[in-house]
Every structure is written in structure tokens, then in C-alpha cells.
Amino acid sequence: MMVNDDELFLGRYSSSNFSGFYLEYKEFINRLNAAPANVRKQFMHDDNTYDYNKLAVLFNSYKDKNSQILFRKSDKAKDFIIDLWLCKVRNKVRVLEMLSLPSYKKVDEALVSEILKISSEKNGHIKISAALIELGIVVVFEESFPGLNLDGAVYTNAQGNPIIALSLRYNRIDNFWFTLAHELAHIILHYDNLNEVIIDDVDESIAHTQGKEFEANKLAGDLLIPRRVWRSCPVKHSNSTFEVEQFANEVNIHPAIIAGRIRRERANYKLFTDIIYKEDLRKDLFL
Numbered sequence: 001m002m003v004n005d006d007e008l009f010l011g012r013y014s015s016s017n018f019s020g021f022y023l024e025y026k027e028f029i030n031r032l033n034a035a036p037a038n039v040r041k042q043f044m045h046d047d048n049t050y051d052y053n054k055l056a057v058l059f060n061s062y063k064d065k066n067s068q069i070l071f072r073k074s075d076k077a078k079d080f081i082i083d084l085w086l087c088k089v090r091n092k093v094r095v096l097e098m099l100s101l102p103s104y105k106k107v108d109e110a111l112v113s114e115i116l117k118i119s120s121e122k123n124g125h126i127k128i129s130a131a132l133i134e135l136g137i138v139v140v141f142e143e144s145f146p147g148l149n150l151d152g153a154v155y156t157n158a159q160g161n162p163i164i165a166l167s168l169r170y171n172r173i174d175n176f177w178f179t180l181a182h183e184l185a186h187i188i189l190h191y192d193n194l195n196e197v198i199i200d201d202v203d204e205s206i207a208h209t210q211g212k213e214f215e216a217n218k219l220a221g222d223l224l225i226p227r228r229v230w231r232s233c234p235v236k237h238s239n240s241t242f243e244v245e246q247f248a249n250e251v252n253i254h255p256a257i258i259a260g261r262i263r264r265e266r267a268n269y270k271l272f273t274d275i276i277y278k279e280d281l282r283k284d285l286f287l
Helices: 019-031 037-043 052-064 065-070 077-097 110-120 126-133 173-193 212-223 227-233 241-251 255-266 279-285
Strands: 138-141 152-156 164-165 198-200
Touching: 019 037, 019 052, 019 077, 019 138, 037 052, 037 077, 052 077, 065 241, 077 138, 077 164, 110 126, 110 164, 110 173, 126 138, 152 173, 164 173, 164 198, 173 255, 198 212, 212 227, 212 255, 241 255
Parallel strands: 138 164
Antiparallel strands: 152 164, 152 198
């Protein structure tokens, strides 16, 4: 089988290791060809032929033996698509790693809860990444593939920096802050196990009643609104935007976080749409 010049761009190898490289590449292409059309399209030219410049970056990350901690050994098509998303995440992280990231400084509940109050500031969703990177925690934003139920992921790189990736699957302020808090909770609770990536579907994880996802969900809620505060606050029974915003000012967090919790606990997703959709996060965070 002939290899064209574009394909030769996909890696550096000698004649002695070409055979193994090419077999890996063909397996990768076969799996990509089996992916849904809306996934393949992201790596193609307008004429529906593959853009080998894009594939080069993607494949080199996929076959990088140093990145195998990210990928589960699985033949499932969905897992391969998740791995493609993780490749795109890793490529963004590599750029930041070239800038000499600060060493990770261990965080606890009190510190993270205080940092999350940035949510109350104008453009807090933009500012939070800079605040966390000072602690050696990297946050990157990478749009999910259509139909992939994925909100975020967390893992540690070779230097021990926690890496948080957010997909903004829902363009909602409450989902953004809860997912971020959930991943930060994993760092607080499960840092020693983050050499293997944790993939999070927040909708699915809420159903957990035990295990790491249950623990992270429980702590995420407390990081955003302490349990003792939430237990006694009357606003959770309110339908008033004014009362939600007033309470948000008192506890120094974004009102959408409170609105989202009320919506979820009361299973009424028609409430407070004026609050949770107030900002276009994707427009601000996807470059």
C-alpha cells in the first residue's frame, strides 16, 4: 500500500521502525473512518478529504507513549472519540507546558471555596483560569464532539500538575461552575489517583450514590455553597430572581450557581432561565 507525501508528514521514523508506525497509523485511520461523519468532518478539508496537517498533530499525540495514561484500552467507538477529544486537550496543554508551568501547590476545601468566589466577579469565568494556574492547576477549554455526553475531565501530567478540561457541553453558567467545582473536588479528594484520567458526564454522575463521582459531586456542592448555609437559606424555596441575586451577593457567588441548584433540586428547569443563560460562555472561552 502506497503512502502519499501528506501521510509521510505524520511522524519521524527510520526504515527500521516504519512498518510498526504505519500499522499504528492505519489502525488509527480505520478507527477514525468508523467514527460518525460529524466527528470526521473536523479533520477534513471542504472537499471531504482528510487534512493531514490536522491529522499529524492528532496522531502524534495519540501514539505518544508518554500520554497513554490518558487512554483506556477499549475497542468501543465512543471511547475512541473520547480519546480524540483528549488528544486535542493534550495538544493545548503541551503549549502551556512549554511556558514552564508553576509547580502544583496542594489545595484544600477552604482555599478552593475562596477561589470559586471569583464567579461573582465580572467575567469570572475568564479570570478563574489565571487564578488556578498560579497554583499549578491548568484549565483548558475544548469543545466536545457532537453527541458525546462529556462535560469535563481531570488528570495529572508528568510533572504532577492537575489538568482540568471543560467541554462546555451546555452553554450555561451554572453547569460551567458546577463542572469546574466537580473537577476541583476530584483534585482535593483523589489527586493520588489522577495518573489515570477521569471523564465526567455530570448528568450521569448525579445518579451515583457512592464512589468517586458521588464524593466529587457532594464536595462540589459544598465548595460552591456550604452545606450549613444552604440547609437554612429560604431562597431555595423561592421563584424570585431578585431574591436569588440578593442571596448570591450575601454569599459572594454567581447567582446562576444558586439558580442551577434550585432548578435541579426542584426538578423544574423552566425556572431562572434569565439568570443561567445570561452570558455566552462559548463565545468567551473557545478560541
